Amino acid sequence: MMRALLILLALALPAAAQEESIVAGLSQSSVSITTNYVGSEILIFGAVKRDAPRPQGALDVIVAVEGPHTPVVVRQKERTAGIWINTDAVRIDSAPSFYAVATTGPLDRILNQTDDLRHRITIRQAIRSVGISSETEEPQAYMDALLRIREGSGRYRINEGSIWMDQQTLFRADVALPADLTEGQYRVRIFLTRDGHVIDMLERSIGVRKAGLERFLYTLSREQSALYGLLSLAMAVLAGWGASVIFQRLRR
Template sequence: MLWRLFAIFWLCCSPALAEEEQVVLGLSQDRVAITANFDGSEILIFGAVKRESPIPSGPPLEVIVAVAGPSSPVTVRRKEKKLGIWVNTDSVLVDLAPSFYAVATSAPLTKILSDTEDLRYRVSIERAIRSVGAAMHIRGAQDFADAVVRIREDEGLYSIREDTVAVDEQTLFRTSIEMPADLTEGEYVARIFLTRSGSVISQFETTIDVRKVGLERFLFNMSRQQPVWYGLMSLVIAIAAGWGASTAFRLLREN
């Protein structure tokens, strides 16, 4: 009987405790359209902190914004030079890696988020990638996951942007996330974390829809759903373009 009373008390009190500070979020756009001349986009993320009581004293409120693209498995291969030729040797399947991942923070990440909370919420780039493990005979298995991070950082797909979230009076916050031109279609998940002393006190999640539109969408769907017709159409267009170019050059020479 006592434990039931305790459970009822906890259920009644925990929502009030959890709602002491909540995120109220806004986006400049919740949909990104990929067209022929698409060269990237910038998403403005802004919001406020809703409170039922005055701002707590002590450590200041910090904000972390993480935007992740669709995740998929990635096969990473190691190349080694044998007899003067670079060949593939070991390979590891990284279980899940986001196609795009950006983290913006109001202060250095390691100072506002503890390792325990990072492990729990998978905020840092290394924790956002899931690699269960490789075969026992493969040496340096972690190097394969690190290679995914390094390659995608060089391509501008992964980034940590510290001190780029502006927080005013521990109530209003804003930042912008730059998204490159070579985006993968799908739902991008934006997560916002409020932290104090390295602990997450509130979080909020929303999605951003990234899709091809117009002719690009039509061609993409055809290439996936009707590959034979897509190949024939591509062949006809290539022949027509070649014939048109040769005709134009011939006319120029005759004139």
């Protein structure tokens, strides 16, 4: 009898966990980087679908927008004889080129550490640095330096309390994308949390690619580097000559 009750309880738990789920969409699924691209804004909108009366407890939403991952080398500089020089360097296995987190409330209140570790939601968890401890005695200092640099440039950002939510059902988040985007697939993850626990997650993607003249120059630099170099040199000479002509006319 006891065994049968345990089996029924185990079967009931997944169903209970899915009493609330996310239904969401994006304002756009692709971004084209052109010569006049100065950044854009992505609107994430959605609702909470319920198959039962709303449970007790605080319901919150977290949105994480993540750019392509690349290895990163973080260097330490020291001032020697009045000159700043690189001394030590540490390689971080994989860090997102862009990472933005928007929430309905403070992260330390709406997300517990266990679920953060499982889903890699916060910026620190999104960075993978498996072997950094073997390269330096101060791995945390290098991680802090990477975060400080990318937060200062706007590549990493956390906007707590920026998601609008109505009646714990409808929600909306606006995430600004900078002008210096890296090409590739951007992952958009939407998390539904109750009392700090993730109860549902939905994932979407945004394709970012260069277009027009930007695409032509990018492809040329990768596929025909010699021609790209000659073209760059010719443009520099032409620009110099043009500036010289204008300067001479102004002097007359």
